[in-house]
Amino acid sequence: MSNEKNTEKTQKHYLTSKEIKAIAKENSKVMKALEKKKYRKAVESEFVTTMKDDKNILEIEDLHTYFFTDQGVVKAVNGVSFNIPKNSTVGIVGESGCGKSVTSMSVMRLLQGPQGQIYSGSIRFKSEEFKRDAKGNPIPVFVKDENGADTQVQATSSSGAPLFEMEEKVLDIAEMPISEIHRIRGRQISMIFQEPMTSLNPVFTIGNQLDEVVFIHSPGATKEMAKKRSLEMLELVGIAAPERVYNSYPHELSGGMRQRVMISMALICDPRLIIADEPTTALDVTIQAQILDLLRDLKDRINGSIMLITHDLGIIAEMADYVVVMYAGRVIEQGTVSEIFHNPMHPYTIGLQKSKPTMDSDSDTLFNIPGNVPNPVNMPSHCYFKERCSKCIGKCSGDYPGMIQVSPTHYVACHLYGEEEKNG
Amino acid sequence: MADSKKEATEVIDPAVAAFIEEDAKRKAELEEAKAKDFEKPYDTEALLEVRHLRKCFPLQKSLLGKVQRELVAVDDVSFKLNAGETLGIVGESGCGKTTLGRAILKLHEPTGGRIIFNGEDITDFNVKQMRKNRTEMQIIFQDPYSSLPPRSTVGDILSEPVKVHKIVPDSEVKDYVMDLMEKCGLRDYYYERYPHEFSGGQRQRICIARALSVKPKLVICDEPVSALDVSIQAQNINLLKDLQKSMNLAYVFISHDLSVVKFISDKIGVMYLGSMVEFGNKKDIFSNPIHPYTKALFSAIPNPNPDVKMNRIVLNGDIPSPANPPKGCRFHTRCPNATEKCKYVTPEYREYEPGHFAACHLCEEEFSKK
Numbered sequence A: 001m002s003n004e005k006n007t008e009k010t011q012k013h014y015l016t017s018k019e020i021k022a023i024a025k026e027n028s029k030v031m032k033a034l035e036k037k038k039y040r041k042a043v044e045s046e047f048v049t050t051m052k053d054d055k056n057i058l059e060i061e062d063l064h065t066y067f068f069t070d071q072g073v074v075k076a077v078n079g080v081s082f083n084i085p086k087n088s089t090v091g092i093v094g095e096s097g098c099g100k101s102v103t104s105m106s107v108m109r110l111l112q113g114p115q116g117q118i119y120s121g122s123i124r125f126k127s128e129e130f131k132r133d134a135k136g137n138p139i140p141v142f143v144k145d146e147n148g149a150d151t152q153v154q155a156t157s158s159s160g161a162p163l164f165e166m167e168e169k170v171l172d173i174a175e176m177p178i179s180e181i182h183r184i185r186g187r188q189i190s191m192i193f194q195e196p197m198t199s200l201n202p203v204f205t206i207g208n209q210l211d212e213v214v215f216i217h218s219p220g221a222t223k224e225m226a227k228k229r230s231l232e233m234l235e236l237v238g239i240a241a242p243e244r245v246y247n248s249y250p251h252e253l254s255g256g257m258r259q260r261v262m263i264s265m266a267l268i269c270d271p272r273l274i275i276a277d278e279p280t281t282a283l284d285v286t287i288q289a290q291i292l293d294l295l296r297d298l299k300d301r302i303n304g305s306i307m308l309i310t311h312d313l314g315i316i317a318e319m320a321d322y323v324v325v326m327y328a329g330r331v332i333e334q335g336t337v338s339e340i341f342h343n344p345m346h347p348y349t350i351g352l353q354k355s356k357p358t359m360d361s362d363s364d365t366l367f368n369i370p371g372n373v374p375n376p377v378n379m380p381s382h383c384y385f386k387e388r389c390s391k392c393i394g395k396c397s398g399d400y401p402g403m404i405q406v407s408p409t410h411y412v413a414c415h416l417y418g419e420e421e422k423n424g
Numbered sequence B: 001m002a003d004s005k006k007e008a009t010e011v012i013d014p015a016v017a018a019f020i021e022e023d024a025k026r027k028a029e030l031e032e033a034k035a036k037d038f039e040k041p042y043d044t045e046a047l048l049e050v051r052h053l054r055k056c057f058p059l060q061k062s063l064l065g066k067v068q069r070e071l072v073a074v075d076d077v078s079f080k081l082n083a084g085e086t087l088g089i090v091g092e093s094g095c096g097k098t099t100l101g102r103a104i105l106k107l108h109e110p111t112g113g114r115i116i117f118n119g120e121d122i123t124d125f126n127v128k129q130m131r132k133n134r135t136e137m138q139i140i141f142q143d144p145y146s147s148l149p150p151r152s153t154v155g156d157i158l159s160e161p162v163k164v165h166k167i168v169p170d171s172e173v174k175d176y177v178m179d180l181m182e183k184c185g186l187r188d189y190y191y192e193r194y195p196h197e198f199s200g201g202q203r204q205r206i207c208i209a210r211a212l213s214v215k216p217k218l219v220i221c222d223e224p225v226s227a228l229d230v231s232i233q234a235q236n237i238n239l240l241k242d243l244q245k246s247m248n249l250a251y252v253f254i255s256h257d258l259s260v261v262k263f264i265s266d267k268i269g270v271m272y273l274g275s276m277v278e279f280g281n282k283k284d285i286f287s288n289p290i291h292p293y294t295k296a297l298f299s300a301i302p303n304p305n306p307d308v309k310m311n312r313i314v315l316n317g318d319i320p321s322p323a324n325p326p327k328g329c330r331f332h333t334r335c336p337n338a339t340e341k342c343k344y345v346t347p348e349y350r351e352y353e354p355g356h357f358a359a360c361h362l363c364e365e366e367f368s369k370k
């Protein structure tokens, strides 16, 4: 017993002020360099790249996102790689604090600086933007005027907004200076947050806020066009009285309605990718069911992809095509939804599925994974799950296990699946 | 009642008028039945019995301090719970689960109804009289972060109630606490540590140990695992279940997670806008839910199996405000089976099978056919 006490004492929880100063000094050097890069002026060629696979809309490769705190460097995302194919839903699961939100914040470049920084890695996004002329102005799409035979007029969308020519480019979001990010954020990638109240401005009406987004997205739209588009979107997300909601303030709506408004706002710009971070966690089961139905329906209608973050395996099973399982800042398994549910391989994935009580099980005790997630400042060099793993083998005390491919779509990082899979 | 008469004259439809009359009649009958209920002797077998419990919060007061509008957070809830049993309370947020739990402990003064604990009517007990009961009735809160004092060690947190309530002689307190910590899965060197050094799951265990340190008979668990991760949730649910067995505890287990409630409960109560809409044994509720809201609730749970095609009853609309609940059946604005009658007549909370209660006109009709 006394032995255990001593080892506890040596792994102390408090740093001396001298140690904190040393860490802070080291951190500020790195942060300064990264901040400088973030605010630099850059020519486009510095961040234009190509996709590894043309079927993907987003490719994240070896992403490291760190928080430089006075207690040490928190490696919130520590070498994450996964792809989001076109027209599909990718679910990200994992325990609270495993880096799901930080991954999405990295894609949106919404990390709180100077502590939060993308340290390395790439986030390749297939962007579709206005084609611009030499002066940087968008080039309108012209069609023949219906009345006059020879005159050309600018084409318009269904809601009457003027159309411009588009072009595809692959951009590395991680390399972009922050001044360029508006090309993507809120235009091609939109985000739905867990708590809708924090992302709606309480002093403006819903209509004001929706119209604002329309103006950003379609230059030259008139007030009437904007309103028409806003109402159209509110209707699309199943709001029964769009006109009333359009004129309401956020606090006058219920949680479910606010979440719908958030979704309609995220849809206005015809995003190619929607990131939904725990979109239903703050809602009740019956309202959650409505929102999930809505999201599933919308994905097909807008022809986009969804990155769905949640800790509820039930939601993943219902919504996702592909699943990425994260643990302590790393991806530990990924595959199609049926691979992850029918043939989970990583001991953590297996444990996670067993620990959730289901509606049709009748057992007396729940399976549980003992222990806790390791301290994010002091990650071990071996498998992060080792202290909680019941299948641990000799190799597990060695290096962190590499990603092993077990099927064209199924990957797992665990020493149990070693050489034979690689060879076979 | 004056209100409904006035409306009746405005409405032309005779069918509606008949409904309103029926509602008034039923309400009068209900009041009578209630008065009779209060006179019935207490059930000596039950550890806790709640009869027609009601809790209102004032929304608006006139200048003289008279309540003008009120919010009925818990309306006419009745049930019995035996020693060693678990009652699971489910329902959407704001439906009054927490208020019910706190009213049972008299942390909220009940507005009406009776609470009988251990064969004693505690409804009108004052603070002094409640002190004895305080050790027998404990509560565990949802948020393990804010419910522990930050400047006390775990040892102090657990010893204090033991000393105050003289559970064991002073000389044995430390051994008693150490023993309790072991039972609750806390290592002995935690004794000298502070709450902030622990993860959410461990803090929740400290809260559990603190609640159990005074040897209670009843523990109200308000969303005890909702703030925890799935894998940690399972650890603590198992712990609660083991402790229940070894200490013969009764739980009122409040949660919005139906699968957790199903796992831990013996009886289940489903609440909607302050009322109990269905109550019964776990088996009956899950194999044969009779209230449309319960059915919808069950069908809304995402199933962690990608091959099962969901056959969901999607409820339209949002939960109405409890400050201004719908007339008639409170669920009628969202109920897929609602009829004209439901809009005006409050359904009666009745026993349909032994120990299986529900409040719905549809069930009433179906059962009267049988």
Ligand SMILES: Nc1ncnc2c1ncn2[C@@H]1O[C@H](COP(=O)(O)OP(=O)(O)OP(=O)(O)O)[C@@H](O)[C@H]1O
Residues within 6 Å of the ligand: A067, A069, A074, A076, A094, A095, A096, A097, A098, A099, A100, A101, A102, A103, A112, A115, A116, A311, A376
């Ligand atoms: N601003 C910050 N400063 C320092 N550390 C942070 C900050 N934001 C996040 N972290 C750390 O990064 C890690 C990942 O956090 P993240 O919010 O991504 O978790 P999550 O998986 O989304 O969890 P949850 O389910 O609770 O939302 C955690 O260890 C967290 O403590």
Ligand SMILES: Nc1ncnc2c1ncn2[C@@H]1O[C@H](COP(=O)(O)OP(=O)(O)O)[C@@H](O)[C@H]1O
Residues within 6 Å of the ligand: B057, B071, B073, B091, B092, B093, B094, B095, B096, B097, B098, B099, B100, B322
């Ligand atoms: N102190 C209070 N004053 C006024 N209203 C309250 C108070 N506490 C709770 N309420 C209201 O009572 C209703 C039920 O609340 P609560 O029991 O906390 O819901 P739940 O626990 O099911 O989420 C809610 O509408 C809530 O706003």
Ligand code: SF4
Residues within 6 Å of the ligand: A346, A347, A348, A383, A384, A385, A386, A387, A389, A390, A391, A392, A393, A396, A401, A413, A414, A415, A416
């Ligand atoms: S690598 Fe070893 S310790 Fe890690 S999950 Fe696999 S078996 Fe367990």
Ligand code: SF4
Residues within 6 Å of the ligand: B291, B292, B293, B329, B330, B331, B332, B333, B335, B336, B337, B338, B339, B342, B347, B359, B360, B361, B362, B363
């Ligand atoms: S009484 Fe009517 S509205 Fe209420 S639950 Fe039954 S069928 Fe639905």
Ligand SMILES: [Mg+2]
Residues within 6 Å of the ligand: A100, A101, A277, A278
């Ligand atoms: Mg998060």
Ligand SMILES: [Mg+2]
Residues within 6 Å of the ligand: B097, B098
């Ligand atoms: Mg509550």
